[in-house]
Amino acid sequence: MANMKGIYKRGLAVLFLACLLLGTMMVQAVIQAQSYGRLINYVGIVRGATQRLVKLELQRQESSEIIQYIDSIIEELTGAKGPYDLPAPQDEQYQEDLLEMERMWGQVQEHIYAYRMGEEEEAEMLALSEAFFEQANDTVFSAEEYSVRKNRTLLGVCVALLGVVAVIWLLIFWSASRKILFLENTNKELNELARKDPMTGAxxxxxxxxxxxxxxxxxxxxxxxxxxxxxxxxxxxxxxxxxxxxxxxxxxxxxxxxxxxxxxxxxxxxxxxxxxxxxxxxxxxxxxxxxxxxxxxxxxxxxxxxxxxxxxxxxxxxxxxxxxxxxxxxxxxxxxxxxxxxxxxxxxxxxxxxxxxxxxxxxxxxxxESRMLSALENHEFTVYYQPKVELKTGRIACAEALVRWKTSDGAVISPDYFIPVFERKFLIGQLDQYVFEEVCRWLKSLLDQGREVLPVSVNVSRLQFYDLDFVSRYVEIRDKYQIPPRLLEIEFTESMVFDKEELLIQIVKQLKKEGFSCSIDDFGKGYSSLSLLKSIPIDVLKIDRLFFVESEDKGKDAAVIEGIIDLVKRFHIQTVAEGIETWEQVEYLKHIGCDFVQGYVYYRPMPEEEFEQLLEQQ
Missing domain, CATH: 3.30.70.270 (Reverse transcriptase/Diguanylate cyclase domain)
Known part of the structure; x- marks a missing residue:
């Protein structure tokens, strides 16, 4: 494993250097192409300007400025420093054509001066001009041929280097894939061990x-x-x-x-x-x-x-x-x-x-146990609300609906007592719907009074997800009270994912289509797999309080929390930290970019009347 790690690091270094070299050569190729293009262009200028010069001279219009201009170009082409920044290719054919063009230019100048003095015939001037034009053409073609050869060579080197980079990248990808596969297999083995009782193997x-x-x-x-x-x-x-x-x-x-x-x-x-x-x-x-x-x-x-x-x-x-x-x-x-x-x-x-x-x-x-059914019918269950505080603003942004059993004699029964019984007796779906409707009723009363209304999340059990009419029933209840979809969030526990993931994805998509927000509750309490976040289109991830309990290795806990928050942000998923009880935890979560906090450090669950007063104060 250590050897593979060394190979991987060396491969990355070679890949970096190869990419750097490839980039340098590509830049060089561009610069070289530009310089050769400029060279060809100026040789062409000499060719055209000479034709223009001879034409003017034959019309008895002396043009010493053009002569000086052509002189300056030819001087720089033959190696002198000049304002045009022209290259001097060390190509035998090009140098031979260039020297011949320089010699013929001297002849052209002599014939121009002779023509001005009346010592030269027009026909001789024209003949020499045509000969110079042909030589200038040959020089242009020599420059072009040299430029093509050099660019072709450089292109070949770039292609070869690109092939090397591709091979190195494939090797690194292969190495990384093997490493990832090894880690996945190791993770599966560790998860399997964690799911078994260490004493009995069961x-x-x-x-x-x-x-x-x-x-x-x-x-x-x-x-x-x-x-x-x-x-x-x-x-x-x-x-x-x-x-x-x-x-x-x-x-x-x-x-x-x-x-x-x-x-x-x-x-x-x-x-x-x-x-x-x-x-x-x-x-x-x-x-x-x-x-x-x-x-x-x-x-x-x-x-x-x-x-x-x-x-x-x-x-x-x-x-x-x-x-x-x-x-x-x-x-x-x-x-x-x-x-x-x-x-x-x-x-x-x-x-x-x-x-x-x-x-x-x-x-x-x-x-x-039929008392539970009568309790539902007699509305002995009441909804409490626990606020969720937005860390950026420090204000209550939403709340979670929690159920309490308040009996006819005034006693309040903890959900830890009756929820398992409802689940065991398959009545939990009725209780879920009861709570959902109570929340809708309360939101409707606030909306009718024109008071501030914040989104509320409601929990649903795994049994609800096996009910094919679950989504339509919830939509019916919501629409009955005319509640805007943005005010309702459906929470389901992480453990549901491992029951029937495909069914869960289907249900969540239906809920999203109907306008509900969706969240995973108690993430990390069971057998967390971050890969499920790419499959299930949730809006909110609630990190279980288990991550915030004091442990022997705070560094590892922090690394896990920060890793989760950093990853889900990439999926545009908001995060809620549950069970937060200290301001030190609040400051830490704010620092690492957690969106919301829910816990006793801010508020305990409270009856709707108390929550209303809290919202009015805010």
Missing amino acids: YQIEAFKEEAQKLLDTGADKKYAVLYTDFTDFKYMNDVFGYTYGDSILRQYGEILGESLREGEIYGRVSADHFVILMYYKEKGEAASRQRKADQRIIKFMHNSYDKQSVPTCCGICCAEDVVETLLIDNLIDNANFARKTVKNGTNPNYVYYNESIRIRLREEKNV
Whole structure:
């Protein structure tokens, strides 16, 4: 790698020198062409002026000024310094023709003076004039031929040098391409390692969901099942034998699960001793049978380790064919987990398939959670606004709409509590639309009152993007309240990109066509890829607060942030830094060209009444 780097640097140096030489030679060629053109021009002047002179003399109009003019040109052509800056080509034919022309010019002058004295006949003058004209022509042609030869030689050298430059450039391009390919492959490997649990080798849960969903989407010819497994009392092993031994069990279990998988199957670690597996089967019983063999191996490992102590595993299995809902990995995991819990509470053997009875229990759970639906109907959810401050002006330029659950008894429930439930129960789309309509209603009230109105961004969940009517529904709500499109921005999280990038691009283009602004939220929280910015026509990139948390290497963090901002500016994308809490961060972001800041350093999320007052004060 170091050798390639040296070659690359030397190649750049040679390319620079070659380009410099090529440029110098091209300039020289232009200057030389100009000088030779001037030479040919002045030899032609001598030829024409002599004809003019003889004609005037024959008309008895003496023209000593023309004689002096021709003399000055011929003197400079033959090597004397003069005002015309004429070159003196060292070409044998040209010098021979030039000397003959100089000699004949002397004869012409003698005949002119003789003609003036009446000692010369007109016919002799004309004959000599014609002979001089022919010689001057020969001199012009000699100069032209010499000029062509020199320019052709110089052109050949330039072409050869240009070929050298092209070869060097191709070599550098080839070297750089190999380096880029190497870096891309290394980056992929590092990303893959970052997505896996270092202890067990299993995918971390979010990465597992991403990969599993891809397999579900593309594996229509396979029968898939999700298994959710853990140990019945792993805490006992940690408490009795220590966490080091507990970790060794998890490490061994991860290795066993990995070895038991076939191509097209994956496994992940949810947390602690909880694992999920996506496998395919021909007969349903195959899933439990295969998992039982893997679990027997880990039990044997524990049995042979300490005092023959071991704890059994419990596993819930959800077959995709038993699910009536859309095949979303979250749904399958929840179902498998619910089946596993029936093992935990002692109502089933160690391997339980999600079935009709479990589905009924889930339906009962859904009824318990129906409070969420009634809360939507009773407008118990309220919208808070968190301002975004433009760093150039220090003024509020826009805001983000955030939802809070304010129950009938006045308690405010944090979104961290209810948002995951809405997502798990696939009600998040209804909540998104509820918030969007509340924002439109509020903007309409401000517009009707003639008050200041700033753009507002609203979040949408990944489930919205799977809804084919999503865009038309939002347009319908917007137009219902007659809100100008410039006042609404749609935010979606970075993680959506990795679900279905092509679908996301299609949706974003539809939103842009309808006049909405679009932004990526939480950039950097997941598995960021700057290459996606060239594919998705967004207007705003929100950099996740993760980048602004204190770390051991501030220099690297700063380099990443500055690199992101510098790149997206080239794509004409505005940047918003989220979660900013100190003025030191504000000054730094202002210095590196970030556009907006959102965070507690300026404002916390606030109810619409408080936000209205803030806007009036501004």
